[in-house]
Amino acid sequence: MVSEMTVFADVTQISDEALWCRTERHLWLWERDTPVVDEGGRMIAFIRHSTCDRCTATREQEISMTTWSVVKGKIHYPKGYLVTGGRLARPDIYREQFERPARRRAIERSMDR
Numbered sequence: 339m340v341s342e343m344t345v346f347a348d349v350t351q352i353s354d355e356a357l358w359c360r361t362e363r364h365l366w367l368w369e370r371d372t373p374v375v376d377e378g379g380r381m382i383a384f385i386r387h388s389t390c391d392r393c394t395a396t397r398e399q400e401i402s403m404t405t406w407s408v409v410k411g412k413i414h415y416p417k418g419y420l421v422t423g424g425r426l427a428r429p430d431i432y433r434e435q436f437e438r439p440a441r442r443r444a445i446e447r448s449m450d451r
């Protein structure tokens with residue numbers, strides 16, 4: 339929930355890839371499944387390892403072989419994905435996606451002179 343106390347981070351500090359994954363979701367590609375066994379050596383779950391084809395984040399999901407559902411999950415983010423200094427507001431991300439290319443073109447034009 340956004341409250342008056344919410345501090346927003348500078349959206350310009352995140353990578354192009356991170357901008358897109360934040361609004362369009364990650365492009366998860368399956369890498370491998372590895373077994374999870376109990377004390378008796380019986381396979382009770384597996385860890386599904388996936389990598390985002392855009393931002394290179396990696397995900398590990400533990401999938402129970404009793405309920406066939408995800409019981410644990412974690413994502414490791416690449417450099418340039420996470421921000422410091424607060425949260426990112428969705429409207430700021432959309433605006434940055436729209437304005438960043440034009441800003442870059444303007445910089446390139448000024449360097450050509």
Ligand SMILES: [Zn+2]
Binds near residue numbers: 359365393
């Ligand atoms: Zn991603």
